[in-house]
Amino acid sequence: MSLNKLTIAAARDALKAGEVTSVEITEACLAEIDAAGALNAFCAKTPEIALAQAKAADARLKAGDAPAMCGIPLGIKDLFCTKGVASQAASRILEGFKPEYESTVTQNLWDAGAVMLGKLSMDEFAMGSSNETACYGPVVSPWKVDDRQLTPGGSSGGSAAAVAADLCLAATGTDTGGSIRQPAAFTGIVGIKPTYGRVSRWGVVAFASSLDQAGPMTKSVRDAAIMLGTMASNDAKDSTCADIPVPDFEAALTGDIRGKKIGIPREYRMEGMPAEIEKLWSDGAAMLRDAGAEIVEISLPHTKYALPAYYVIAPAEASSNLARYDGVRYGHRATLSAGEGIVDMYEKTRAEGFGPEVQRRIMIGTYVLSAGFYDAYYNRARRVRALIKQDFDQAFAAGIDSILTPATPSSAFGLGEMKDADPVEMYLNDVFTVTVNLAGLPGISVPVGLDAKGLPMGLQLIGRPWEEGDLLNQALVLEKAAGFAAKPAKWW
Template sequence: MKLTELTLTELRTALRQGETSSVAATEAMLDRIVAADNNLQSYLTLTDEMALEQAKAADERLANGERTPLLGVPVAVKDIICTHGVPTTAGSKILEGFVPPYDAFVVQQLKAAGAVILGKTNTDEFAMGSSTENSAYVTTHNPWDTERVPGGSSGGSAAAVAAGLAYAALGTDTGGSVRQPASFCGLVGLRPTYGRISRWGVIAFASTLDQVGTFGRTVADTTALFQAIAGHDPNDSTSLDVPVPDFEASLTGDIKGLRVGVPKEYFIEGIDVEVETAVRTAIAKLEELGAEIVEISLPHTSYALPVYYLIAPAEASANLARYDGIRFGPRVTGSDMIDSVKKTRALFGPEVKRRVMLGTYALSAGYYDEYYGRALKVRTLIKQDFLNVFEQVDVIATPTTPTTAFKIGENVDDPLSMYLQDIFTLPVNLSASCGLSVPCGFDKKGLPIGLQLIGNALQEATILNAAYAYEQAVKS
């Protein structure tokens, strides 16, 4: 039994049955990180000493018969999520050296579930990007082809799990930042309903769009991690005070009678032919398993991209105003206060500056109603499209991305091409629905392709079970 090749659920079973120990699994994972991560750059900070202490404590608890959900399982955390005593940079030089004095809610949940935290993974700066090339520190490489991107902004987490450098990992998804890297790296990536997981302690990008998500090698792995961190948090005013069902028990694989909608607006000019073929083949497999396929329309889909790139930058502009060298961030001394703030904010990278300027313009006097106000109205139309469709179907099936992973540097000087990578994922964030990406094949270059399954608000169990049914049916 090669420990690093086990899935999360396989390791959990082995730990509970006494076939291995958390210390052994953690040491194997840390050794593999040391051996392989120089080529991938998935981690920004490795917490090896803390991880081994947590693993030793987990083994003692296992020996005493404890069975918390992730007891002894090594996982990774995106470096935009605060961790007590561990640097949290958000991939930015403006937070270099920041060590939070507290754990984010999701990290508290991980620790309560008994997980072992291996370290903090790379991210596009402040989660703004689709390739992890915008990190101020390193560019993460895709384990399937190291000349290509792993996706973003949670590319570090995706690369780590795909390369066997963590059993699962946390990411965040503001416009597709879990699902797109999951697709590029051949993983299952879940973006839950807005408010299902607390954002307390997560460094904000766009507050009405951000949501913590989970990566796993299988649907069961992704579900187990999600199960452990979901729940109400009174510290987050947007946290939903609703019961958390047993998501793991919902993975029955039975989808007979499930109504699956296929929106015509998602199979558009510009989508890679191999991607479309793989996704349509996957939808046909769902039909073989007993699902009913229904052609649907989401008529305002074409407005989602411009709406997103007005709302998200506007919220980013407001959220990042605090990084002025006085309240947050290092202070770069200038000739006066204004000069000091200018020089401090010059530490932001080009993509963050671009989005802050776009957002500030959209919010400025004379343009607020014309841009931001109008975008909010169209967002309502997009959300209504989804609500209307979910009266007809249970799940929506689409491609996760229009292409497979592109080469590092290919789109870095073309922001519009980069933004188009999220064209199929960001409507989920605008509509406050839930969505996931599950692997559905490979292109001729051997790169993974993802099938996106979208559910109505709080219907994670439905999309997880549909993904599980598909995964089990095509399992080799």
């Protein structure tokens, strides 16, 4: 088996047994990345850093002082600040920005001995569901079933494509409205969005601060448990990071879910849902029932208001967060003509630096926060958000352990297919995922089957707050029962 195809768990065991070195695995991944230019997944390669970190990891392994992630080569989403390495959130406005500091998540990974292969492309400022808004051009999914190039999903599309194509053993992602779970479902990998506050947001370029959460994108549920344990920490630099000890998520993977109550929300049965998604969902419920769980129909009555509430709150926070990009301190600065002043520089810089989707969301956000509309839109959306959270709280209070839903309303679509559509069509991709961010809950996407065309489809499990271990254990049962082992045929 090629070393780049290893899971984190298998690589960890082989490294500890001395059967293979981190340098060998890293070199296998670097060769694979160089050969996969057609996917456009990596926007910055860091082979020198990778080999230096791999050598250091091998020394730690030899000395017997090696945590689980030691020597594991990873891809890092372009939203995480990495010291001295271009970190530009896939936006022209951050061209040339090389941070002088490391995000808490990447620092935790490097402290554990993980290896950075490079930065992964994404939708600009994490705004998008198809990875077509990046200044680097679209990322292409490794899955191919006809002559089209397919989307890997977004915004963590580079992460999803790289993991699915075995360019790295795992990758970091971020999820504001489904940006870990939707691309994971589209590419046949596992992606978990932890409870809001479980993982530090310090050093992660902000999109919507009350919704953003970083998490791992991996080849298996066990790998997600291992990597989440390293990424999560209590961090004084992020005031929204919870001061709660990080449990051993891998130890929670017992594979026993007897007596667990799993809810099926009737509001997620959308009109016009493809029959394949409907079947996948009922098959998933049957798999969990066969494992001893009790399947209960539940109601989350405010679900239908989730998308509109999300597309008020997220752009409002984005317009506030993105106000800092003005061409004054760092990143892109427009060239001015004689007689033009500071306001012209702001306007020109932003017009040149931000892509159309980011501009659209900044304008929506500024509008809903403006004096005459703040109450009508933003405050009303916040009240709806509280009701959505209350729906989940009531379900959990009634004894539900987790909730099973589809991860996406379809399998992957072709790049460019949504271009001329109404932007709302694209936003509907998040219909099953945004509620989880609005309520601050953990959610995981697990690949469960292929559609008629041969493309992967995933199911989502939504867990109780702070109970990622329990959620991962249920996801493990689903993963085992589904036995999903399909990989994209190599065409790139």
